[in-house]
Every structure is written in C-alpha cells, then in structure tokens.
Amino acid sequence: EPSIDEETVKIHHDKHQQAYVDKLNKALEKHPELYGKSLYDILSNLDDMPEDIMADLVNQGGGVYNHEFYWSILGKGCNRPVAEIADAIDRDFGSFEEFKEKF
Numbered sequence: 001e002p003s004i005d006e007e008t009v010k011i012h013h014d015k016h017q018q019a020y021v022d023k024l025n026k027a028l029e030k031h032p033e034l035y036g037k038s039l040y041d042i043l044s045n046l047d048d049m050p051e052d053i054m055a056d057l058v059n060q061g062g063g064v065y066n067h068e069f070y071w072s073i074l075g076k077g078c079n080r081p082v083a084e085i086a087d088a089i090d091r092d093f094g095s096f097e098e099f100k101e102k103f
C-alpha cells in the first residue's frame with residue numbers, strides 16, 4: 001500500500017510465488033547434490049545443471065528469483081527510481097511526481 005493493496009500482495013506472495021517455490025523444490029528433490037546451493041548460483045551456472053530438471057530450474061527458479069527481486073524493491077524506502085531510469089523519468093516527465101501523476 002498505497003500502490004498495491006494488502007490483499008493483492010498476500011495473494012501474490014502466498015499463492016503465486018509459493019507455487020514457484022513448491023515446483024522448484026519438487027524438481028530439486030531429484031538432485032539432492034544441489035541442496036545448499038543458492039538460487040543465484042544455480043541460475044548463474046545453468047550449463048552445469050542436470051538436463052532433466054533444466055526447464056524447472058529456468059521457469060520455476062526464474063519465477064522465484066524474479067519475485068525475490070520484486071519484493072526487495074517493493075519495501076519502504078525503495079519507492080523512488082534511481083540511476084538511468086530516474087534520469088529517463090526526469091527527462092520525459094519532468095519529475096518522478098509528475099510521472100506518478102500521469103500514471
């Protein structure tokens with residue numbers, strides 16, 4: 001809140017993201033040697049991962065990773081863009097406030 005209501009966030013986290021986590025964990029059960037590796041390490045080294053779970057690593061692992069990133073930028077203090085995107089918003093809309101107003 002204020003941009004996304006609490007119910008939407010709960011559904012997205014508790015159902016949508018959880019489905020990615022559950023499916024990824026199910027795939028990883030086939031290869032316990034991957035336990036203890038970070039998701040970043042797995043996704044960064046896909047060429048070294050077992051072929052039989054590759055699609056799940058890419059799809060489900062990617063879904064988990066993207067959601068973790070999403071939650072990290074959704075928190076308090078993270079609601080202003082930075083770097084190149086901030087420059088583009090200022091250039092095209094005049095300010096972040098004007099950008100929000102238009103959208």
